[in-house]
Structures are given as structure tokens and as C-alpha cells.
Amino acid sequence: MPQPKASVAAALPQLGVEGLVALGLARAESETVTPTALLRPQSFVDADGVGEWWIASDLDEVALDGALPADHVLGVGGASRTLAETIVPIEVDRALDLGTGCGIQALLVARRARTVVATDISSRALAFAELNARLNGVSNIEFRHGSMFEPVAGEAFDLIVSNPPFVITPRVEGVPAYEYRDGGLVGDALVEQFVRSAPRFLTQNGIAQLLGNWESDAAVAGLARLEAWVPADLDLWVIQREELSPSRMPSCGSATAAPHRAIPPSPRCSPPGSTTSRRAE
Numbered sequence: 223m224p225q226p227k228a229s230v231a232a233a234l235p236q237l238g239v240e241g242l243v244a245l246g247l248a249r250a251e252s253e254t255v256t257p258t259a260l261l262r263p264q265s266f267v268d269a270d271g272v273g274e275w276w277i278a279s280d281l282d283e284v285a286l287d288g289a290l291p292a293d294h295v296l297g298v299g300g301a302s303r304t305l306a307e308t309i310v311p312i313e314v315d316r317a318l319d320l321g322t323g324c325g326i327q328a329l330l331v332a333r334r335a336r337t338v339v340a341t342d343i344s345s346r347a348l349a350f351a352e353l354n355a356r357l358n359g360v361s362n363i364e365f366r367h368g369s370m371f372e373p374v375a376g377e378a379f380d381l382i383v384s385n386p387p388f389v390i391t392p393r394v395e396g397v398p399a400y401e402y403r404d405g406g407l408v409g410d411a412l413v414e415q416f417v418r419s420a421p422r423f424l425t426q427n428g429i430a431q432l433l434g435n436w437e438s439d440a441a442v443a444g445l446a447r448l449e450a451w452v453p454a455d456l457d458l459w460v461i462q463r464e465e466l467s468p469s470r471m472p473s474c475g476s477a478t479a480a481p482h483r484a485i486p487p488s489p490r491c492s493p494p495g496s497t498t499s500r501r502a503e
């Protein structure tokens with residue numbers, strides 16, 4: 223919603239309208255200033271108590287009044303919160319947030335890690351994530367551009383977290399490759415790539431946690447496929463929240479049990495599953 227230039231200048235006496243535009247957070251016309259990003263308070267709770275961050279992200283569908291562009295940078299949503307609430311609260315030396323988006327998971331693990339590497343295929347997402355780290359006075363996150371584990375080749379982490387673009391999307395003409403949603407890959411290929419690769423980037427006793435969707439077909443159940451992607455020397459803990467037919471993919475439904483150790487499924491409306499793998503001694 224456009225605002226009078228004089229009001230914006232009065233509200234931001236140090237930054238000014240020019241500063242806001244230079245940061246890419248607004249567009250100025252002759253008499254008005256139109257925001258190009260959202261800035262929202264985001265509360266969190268961890269072992270140290272309740273806290274609050276300011277999180278910048280792209281304008282959402284309501285603000286845009288239309289479809290999101292393919293390079294949209296999401297704010298903190300239901301999936302972000304689901305992963306954030308399940309991240310193992312351990313002190314670690316090095317952590318990785320793969321597909322950091324607005325940086326919410328990296329901010330969270332930065333409270334328990336000496337250093338965090340936050341990666342994304344989107345330069346736009348990394349810019350938002352870096353802005354959010356600065357806005358919230360967090361200085362132990364390093365931002366790196368690239369796909370999947372490429373930016374951290376040869377490195378190892380005690381904790382890897384990821385809320386990757388796991389939505390299973392038909393790759394047909396006219397369906398854009400949304401960076402935040404499906405990463406342009408087919409079926410559950412991105413989740414498979416993550417689960418197969420993550421063990422090589424874990425320290426001894428390291429833990430990788432991700433949210434994901436996996437496909438079942440008539441011959442092989444999704445959980446069996448997932449289990450086959452993980453080497454036998456790793457512990458695997460899967461929470462399968464629900465099974466959906468393709469026509470019901472966007473909705474929330476019932477849950478089923480896990481293959482190794484079953485724990486109660488999350489009652490929240492969130493993506494169908496999350497997995498944790500741990501490199502055993």
C-alpha cells in the first residue's frame with residue numbers, strides 16, 4: 223500500500239526514503255513510497271526463554287494481490303515453524319542451514335552453534351537472510367550461494383537443518399519452477415538428493431534434520447524408498463505425518479507410523495514428513 227513520502231521520511235529520519243529505496247525495500251514515486259518487502263516481528267522460544275526477531279521477506283500474495291513470482295522469498299510459515307520447533311536443542315561447533323530463505327532456521331541454530339553456514343540457490347534469499355541477521359544483531363552466520371551441498375564441498379557439520387523446496391509438483395508446460403516450493407526438480411528428487419548426500423557432510427555423531435515429501439508407488443512404499451536412501455551405519459528417525467493421494471497433496475490429513483522408532487505425529491498442519499539422520503559412532 224503506497225504511503226505519502228513525507229510520512230515515510232518522518233518515520234525513518236536516519237535512513238530516509240532514499241536509504242529505503244537503496245536497500246531495495248521500497249519504490250519511490252513522486253509523492254508516494256511503495257513497500258517492496260515485508261518486515262514482521264517473529265517470536266520464538268528456546269531453552270533461554272522467549273525472544274523476538276524482526277524478519278524481512280518478500281511481499282506475500284495478499285500484499286501483491288496476485289500470484290507469487292518464481293524467485294519469491296518466503297517469510298516464516300507453517301513449515302518453517304514445524305522445523306524450527308523440532309530442531310534438536312544441542313550446543314554444536316558448526317551448523318549448516320541448507321536453503322535458508324529468509325534465514326529463520328539459521329538464526330535459530332546460531333543461538334546454539336559457534337558458527338553457522340547458511341546456503342541458498344537464490345541470491346535474493348541470501349540477501350534477505352543476511353539483512354535479517356544484521357537486523358537482529360546475529361554475527362556468527364556465513365552466507366554462501368549455490369545449489370544443495372555444492373557451497374560446502376569437503377566440509378562437515380555437527381548439525382544440518384533444511385526446510386527444502388520439497389513440494390511434489392508436476393513438471394508440465396506452464397507450471398513455473400518455484401525456487402521456494404519445488405526447486406524445479408521432478409517428484410521427490412530434491413529430498414532424495416538431500417537424504418543421500420547429507421551423511422557425507424556430517425561429523426561423527428552429527429545430526430541432519432529436514433522436512434520433506436516422498437512418493438509411494440504401487441510397487442514400493444514411500445518409507446521403504448526413504449530408508450533405502452540412508453546408509454546402514456546411520457540411525458534414521460522418520461515422522462510420517464500423513465499419506466496423501468496426488469489429488470489431495472495441498473491439504474492436511476491423517477498420519478501413519480514411522481519405520482524405525484515411531485513417535486506420535488505432529489498435530490500441526492504442516493508438510494507430510496520430517497526425518498532426522500544421525501551418524502553413529
Ligand SMILES: C[S@@+](CC[C@H](N)C(=O)[O-])C[C@H]1O[C@@H](n2cnc3c(N)ncnc32)[C@H](O)[C@@H]1O
Pocket residue numbers: 296297298299301302305320321322323324325326327341342343344347368369370384385386387388401402403404405
Ligand atoms: C521452503 S523455502 C525454506 C526457507 C527457510 N529455510 C524456512 O525454513 O522458512 C526453501 C528454500 O530453498 C531454496 N532452494 C531451492 N532450491 C535449492 C537448491 N537446489 N539448493 C539450495 N537451496 C535451494 C529456495 O530458494 C528457498 O529459499
